[in-house]
Amino acid sequence: MEQKNEERYWWKEAVVYQIYPRSFCDSNGDGVGDLQGIISKLGYLHWLGVGAIWLCPFYPSPKVDNGYDISNYFGVDPEYGTMEDFKQLVEQAHALQIRIVVDMVLNHTSNEHAWFIKARSSKNSEDHDDYIWRDGSPETPPNNWASFFEPGAWEYSEECKQWYLHLFASKMPDLNWESMRLRTKIYEMMKQWRGLGVDGFRLDVVSCFAKTCGLPDVQPVDGATHFAGQYFMNRPRVHDYLKEMRQAVFPSPDFMTVGEAQGVDTQTAALYCDARRQELSMIFQFELMELDSGPLCKWEIVQFDFLQMKAIFFAWQTQLPTGWNSLFWSNHDQPRSISRFLNPPKALEQRCAKLLALSLHLQRGTPYVYQGEELGMSNMPFESKDQLRDYESLCFLRDAQKQYGFDEETAWRAVLKKGRDNARTPMQWDNSPYAGFSACEPWIVVNPNYKQVNAKAQAEDPASVLLFYRRLIALRKTTPLVVYGYTVPLLQSHTAVFAYLRVWEEQQWLVLANFSAQTIALERLGLPARGGLVLTNIGQETNPDCLLPYEATVYRVE
Numbered sequence: 353m354e355q356k357n358e359e360r361y362w363w364k365e366a367v368v369y370q371i372y373p374r375s376f377c378d379s380n381g382d383g384v385g386d387l388q389g390i391i392s393k394l395g396y397l398h399w400l401g402v403g404a405i406w407l408c409p410f411y412p413s414p415k416v417d418n419g420y421d422i423s424n425y426f427g428v429d430p431e432y433g434t435m436e437d438f439k440q441l442v443e444q445a446h447a448l449q450i451r452i453v454v455d456m457v458l459n460h461t462s463n464e465h466a467w468f469i470k471a472r473s474s475k476n477s478e479d480h481d482d483y484i485w486r487d488g489s490p491e492t493p494p495n496n497w498a499s500f501f502e503p504g505a506w507e508y509s510e511e512c513k514q515w516y517l518h519l520f521a522s523k524m525p526d527l528n529w530e531s532m533r534l535r536t537k538i539y540e541m542m543k544q545w546r547g548l549g550v551d552g553f554r555l556d557v558v559s560c561f562a563k564t565c566g567l568p569d570v571q572p573v574d575g576a577t578h579f580a581g582q583y584f585m586n587r588p589r590v591h592d593y594l595k596e597m598r599q600a601v602f603p604s605p606d607f608m609t610v611g612e613a614q615g616v617d618t619q620t621a622a623l624y625c626d627a628r629r630q631e632l633s634m635i636f637q638f639e640l641m642e643l644d645s646g647p648l649c650k651w652e653i654v655q656f657d658f659l660q661m662k663a664i665f666f667a668w669q670t671q672l673p674t675g676w677n678s679l680f681w682s683n684h685d686q687p688r689s690i691s692r693f694l695n696p697p698k699a700l701e702q703r704c705a706k707l708l709a710l711s712l713h714l715q716r717g718t719p720y721v722y723q724g725e726e727l728g729m730s731n732m733p734f735e736s737k738d739q740l741r742d743y744e745s746l747c748f749l750r751d752a753q754k755q756y757g758f759d760e761e762t763a764w765r766a767v768l769k770k771g772r773d774n775a776r777t778p779m780q781w782d783n784s785p786y787a788g789f790s791a792c793e794p795w796i797v798v799n800p801n802y803k804q805v806n807a808k809a810q811a812e813d814p815a816s817v818l819l820f821y822r823r824l825i826a827l828r829k830t831t832p833l834v835v836y837g838y839t840v841p842l843l844q845s846h847t848a849v850f851a852y853l854r855v856w857e858e859q860q861w862l863v864l865a866n867f868s869a870q871t872i873a874l875e876r877l878g879l880p881a882r883g884g885l886v887l888t889n890i891g892q893e894t895n896p897d898c899l900l901p902y903e904a905t906v907y908r909v910e
């Protein structure tokens with residue numbers, strides 16, 4: 353395996369910690385997380401060893417979609433603090449060698465954004481073309497597309513007597529990226545955030561900016577809803593926009609950009625993050641996240657297939673030679689990974705959380721830790737839909753029967769398993785009331801396991817998930833093999849063990865992870881000889897000839 357000399361950037365070497373501000377830490381006792389709360393936890397993040405924070409939206413918003421519906425792109429929502437707080441956050445994070453990545457939601461705005469209010473006021477307003485309008489009678493939408501959240505993707509405006517497109521909520525109108533005038537306004541805004549010292553952007557829904565002109569009806573494939581992804585995902589024009597954005601806003605490769613790219617495979621991903629194309633540093637792909645979704649929608653839950661999971665990991669490790677991977681098990685849109693991928697017996701939950709961490713963080717790419725994942729936080733046992741806050745889940749419960757033919761019980765079980773609120777319950781800091789997140793009742797229920805699962809308890813427990821993440825992150829900092837080593841897939845057809853080599857110059861590490869509840873003998877599997885132990889998730893001596901249930905171990909190869 354020849355080792356070409358890598359272009360080295362901080363964003364290849366850092367672990368990124370994702371913060372959902374609303375649920376991270378409440379500093380002023382109103383039950384909602386805020387920027388000062390994040391500032392108060394920078395010491396914890398520095399101690400954990402992360403090199404960057406990705407902040408989910410904290411901009412002014414009516415919060416139909418908890419801030420992904422932005423009403424002012426350059427500001428701080430009063431619930432989260434002030435611009436002064438943001439500047440303080442950047443300054444204090446930088447002082448601790450932690451970089452700041454902010455979320456840019458550029459596919460759509462809130463319907464309360466000044467641009468939309470002007471655009472909607474009249475067909476002749478100069479901002480009208482910032483959005484996607486179609487004529488038509490108020491009874492008949494321009495086409496049959498469904499939105500990600502609702503049965504239809506069009507809303508009629510009585511003001512200008514036209515329909516507007518919304519791929520998400522009806523109060524989140526899509527921006528018209530065909531308009532040069534709009535793109536210029538967007539780039540100016542992005543440069544303002546650069547001016548405040550941010551080190552990177554996470555680009556929301558980046559693969560959907562370009563829509564097929566004509567916006568034709570979609571022919572629903574048997575059973576599937578009117579999902580029109582072929583007309584708005586990964587259209588060629590999106591790369592023209594990203595090249596233009598790169599030159600206008602972040603020409604330097606040292607500035608990090610990660611695009612949320614639904615619908616990409618390794619080939620289409622390379623179009624976004626092949627360094628020679630001068631677009632993005634990396635992307636989030638969703639092949640793994642869609643593994644337990646049926647053809648109908650994410651709510652049609654199928655048992656995820658371990659061999660398919662390995663095939664996806666190995667494809668992304670080996671088929672993106674000129675790009676760079678992001679590595680993640682979860683985020684604010686996904687259920688908690690420990691509940692979703694393993695759902696182990698209670699006694700083994702801690703070992704399983706470490707297995708997920710080790711098997712991901714030792715791959716080639718930039719790891720993302722979603723707040724609470726480092727504690728092994730798990731899904732919330734919601735008791736009623738009154739406890740839900742997420743627009744996507746509430747719409748689904750309203751429409752499940754009509755749109756998918758799900759009965760109430762099936763729909764509720766799907767929300768428990770995959771609803772986004774599972775990831776949005778308050779961060780569990782300690783075993784004081786409300787888990788140390790807030791001094792008063794938070795905006796969303798706290799997971800009742802906070803008395804056992806919390807950062808304070810784990811910081812004092814040598815066998816905790818938290819200290820294991822800290823060791824993994826430290827490994828990445830001190831070992832070029834972990835960052836730049838090549839991945840060699842092993843045991844691709846083994847139904848319990850996920851195994852791969854990492855190769856860097858003369859060094860080789862063997863990563864072994866047993867995703868089953870059985871002990872697996874290793875002798876006859878043709879693995880390289882196990883040398884010195886690097887790290888393991890079992891709190892006892894490892895036996896190089898077998899893997900205990902859910903054991904994950906890294907050996908040097910002699």
Ligand code: TEU
Nearest residue numbers: 417420457500520556557614650685744
């Ligand atoms: O997510 C894009 C998106 O498609 C998500 O809705 C995701 O696929 C789905 O929720 C999986 O269940 C981005 C943001 O991450 C998400 O929080 C926003 O709701 C959405 O865009 C609109 O901005």
Ligand code: CA
Nearest residue numbers: 378380384386
């Ligand atoms: Ca607060």
